[in-house]
Amino acid sequence: MSGLSYLEKLLDGVEVEWKPLGKVLERTKGTKITAGQMKELHKDGAPIKIFAGGKTIVFVNFDDIPEKNINREPSIIVKSRGIIEFEYYDKPFSHKNEMWAYHSNNYAIHIKYIYYFMRVNESYFQQIASKMQMPQIATPDTDKFKVPIPCPDNPERSLAIQSEIVRILDAFTALTNELTNELKLRQKQYNYYREQLLSFDDGEVEWIDLDDVFDIFAGGDVPKDLFSDVQTKDFNIPILSNGIGNNSLYGWTNKAKIDLPSLTISARGTIGWTSYRTLPFFPVIRLLALTPKLTSKFQLNLKYSYYYMKTIEGDYRVPKTGIPQLTKPMLKGIRLPIPCPDDSAKSLAIQSEIVRILDKFDTLTNSISEGLPREIELRKKQYEHYRNLLFSFPKPVADN
Incomplete structure (x- = not known):
């Protein structure tokens, strides 16, 4: 049935x-x-x-x-x-x-x-x-x-129906809680492996300054004459701020300031929050953009650097006086580990393998189209669907 x-x-x-x-x-x-x-x-x-x-x-x-x-x-x-x-x-x-x-x-x-x-x-x-x-x-x-x-005139049947509705909804709640606990466990596991994979002994890597491998840009003012609150055919370049996830979208413009795959780092508020960007965008004040230098002697997998920067998000030494803010000069002194710097092929192979492993964990713990977050969202929708069906009794004339 x-x-x-x-x-x-x-x-x-x-x-x-x-x-x-x-x-x-x-x-x-x-x-x-x-x-x-x-x-x-x-x-x-x-x-x-x-x-x-x-x-x-x-x-x-x-x-x-x-x-x-x-x-x-x-x-x-x-x-x-x-x-x-x-x-x-x-x-x-x-x-x-x-x-x-x-x-x-x-x-x-x-x-x-x-x-x-x-x-x-x-x-x-x-x-x-x-x-x-x-x-x-x-x-x-x-x-x-x-x-x-x-x-109401048959207490035994009334209680039986109520109890069955509770049993069904309890089952959905338990499944969602089980998946949520599984997600928390996987997130801890992901953080552990990320720390392990990106921890190196002396001699295994060369530590280089960020500005040796990245051009660092500070976000600018919103282009008011070239700005739209909604995405259109002409205004289809996202303007990004220091928010997290979808909250970073400020608006839309028609010309990108950053065309290449890059990293962005929040300079205020969510200081240190690092995001991986693959599409052209326009950064505004409070956001720093890191674009790989094409002339650098070091071979760098951008996603590898992203995963490393995520491990130090809370380590920036920002002055406590005034408005706390991360600046370009502060970033220039941050050091990034490059494995096997004298062997480009081996270096890229190691970086790529680290990325492959962490991508799997990232998909499992963060993806809304795959992995546990998607499964949890589906179960919540299923729960709400059946809950609404179970309480779809005819409403009285004088409704709530």
Whole structure:
């Protein structure tokens, strides 16, 4: 039976009653605690988890906060200020008192089923919160929010349907988490091998200054008369800044300043961040461009130099006074290891082999068209697709 037909059978003919969340679950309060107290009370490995705004958490002992403020039931935690989201937790916990949580006292209501439905609707609450100067929601926003209860007149069947929906979504979540953990492991492995492959003993390499093998250019002003916010037939050369990944795209122009495959290094903000560029581009202020010198006596694989520069991204000694900035003169003194400098063929062969190995790791850990990132993205989309199907109950006339 296909996944879709199974879902159709699971939900076929199911009647739904939409009930206010506050009528379905019990709302609980948190504990009065300051950020300073949380920091002071935190103990690694302590049994009580305390949630604060955003991703802030600490762990405390049972006698660190009032017993009445400790929640022991599996619950949905409402993060109500700043970052608006819902979190499920099934161990003893508390939270700052501007937040609140819900748990179920009804055997026919699966708390995690309600949690998954609230996650589907996070954007609704984020939209409400955005109307405030400090994004926040209030208890009536969640108390009055209606949730779908399948087969309300048949508690056993209702719980069975809720439990099956939870089982399916838990399976997708577990698979995504497994892939994410695998990706973290591979990234550590990649960093380890990169460090090993690009660490050389004395006598194996010659250390040369960057300006012996690269022409170094500082980015210029944006060409205002030759600038477009969008890519067009005439304006198809990317203008690049010091951002990371897609955030480096500033706009488009019609004439490149750098035509050859090059490296770029962020000079401000994300100082040291190195990118490998194969297409023509126009660098702006805050970005340095390194183009291989055609007249250099050293044979250099550009991708090899890219991988080496990635290992020293955090090592630049930038003055702390004023606005921290990496400059051309600072780069000129950076040294690059060239293996077997007196044997060009052997040198290039070693560089190429290092690139081949690291390219494989890079594809596995970073590629959005191949490797684990692509697999994770596909699983997330699959999860969202089935989640939407599982919660596609007919909406009431007076909708949320």
